[in-house]
Amino acid sequence: MLKLTIILVITILMLAQVSAKTLTVAVASNFKSTAQKISHQFEQQTGHKITLVSGSTGSLFHLIYHGAPYDIFLSADAIRPQKLVAAGLAFPESRFTYAIGQLAFWSPNNANIDSNNIVDRLKELDGKLAIANPRLAPYGESSLGFLKTNKLLDSVNERLVRGNNITQALQFVTSGNAQSGFVSYSELLNAGVKSNFFLLNPNSYSPINQQAVILKRTQNIEIAKEFMDFINGNACDIILLSGYALAPSLDSEQH
């Protein structure tokens, strides 16, 4: 019995060893399903393995800051990749905008809301309103910015619930616990939602420039570069189809 237990324990420990050849990519939760499609294609074309780690941009930034062994960071904003570069944790020349996030408003039981009447309708809407935590997630920051510029914060503040990231905001609405929410358009598409949502006017909230960087602690710089090129090239179609916009010119964003 004891022998068997020991053998079992050793087997489990050995199985838990991750192969060193894989690339670990930390991805903001809103981009996870898209990154899955991209890495699947990348794996098929190159034979390299990709492991995705997802969380809120704030959480991932925090983990990277404290030495998490990731090779690439696909952030949901531009600020945190910049901060990683400034802290000497990421390669400056690797930073680029891989996608522009689109904010959507979804209220499953209300059909008559659109970008023209949302400001008035939000004031009278019943039930909880889900957003991502503005302090941790860029989508949340933009959602809060939208509420502030339209002077809606006072009337909805009581009903606001904050998801730890944009995915949890969607999940609050999906489960029926919140009646409406500011969510990522891409995740709505991925969840198969077909109606009662609309895209917010991109000029009405601060742009969600999602940037990527290669982290200096990577052991696989060549594969990492290859993956970044792949995102910037072959994967553009996947990114567009997944509900993101692309940066207008790939050279003009290094500011």
Add this chain to the structure above:
Amino acid sequence: MSNDLIALLLTLKLALLTTIILLAIGPFIAWWLAKSTSRIRPFFEALVALPLVLPPTVLGFYLLIAFSPNYFPGQWWQSISGSTLAFSFEGLLIGSIIYSLPFVVQPLQAGFVTLGNKELEAADTLGFTRWSKIRHIIVPMTKRSFMLAAVMGFAHTLGEFGVVLMIGGNIPGETQVLAISLFEHVEALEYQQAHTIAAGLLVSSLLMLIVIYSVMQKQDKR
């Protein structure tokens, strides 16, 4: 009042109410578990102990589903109260009661098991009513277990995190408890505030445990 102070008061309120409610229902469950010889006892014993081994996310997930107005429990609650259980203090309270149940029931059960039948039989022959047996024999003899149960229930609710993260919605004054507040400070790299809360929780939890253990030691010596 700062957000962290609000979170502190909210956390204390949650822990206090959870402990009171658990002290009201826990003894009955513990008594049955301690004295029953029924074949289904192990099933209920396991049920009570479940929160000890289950990831809080499992409980959080099921609560999120149960609280949803799309299903019966959430629907029923909405029809009587007009609001949803998720993202509300009442919802957290329900979660905490389930989550801290074994921490209250198990010390009580252990106390009741060691309680000798001799005294109870003697009380029976003296014609004690059920209530006076509880008041004059059972509670005095298991006072320590009650105290241990109360402190463990309270302290454990202070530390609740996973369930709250999933069903709370992070609303200041309603569901943003200290552990969540701390989490947010750490994630936002606000270490100064994080240190205050973390050290506060550490010291107060330690103090609570020291108090309970020193009381127990004194009683041992008597």
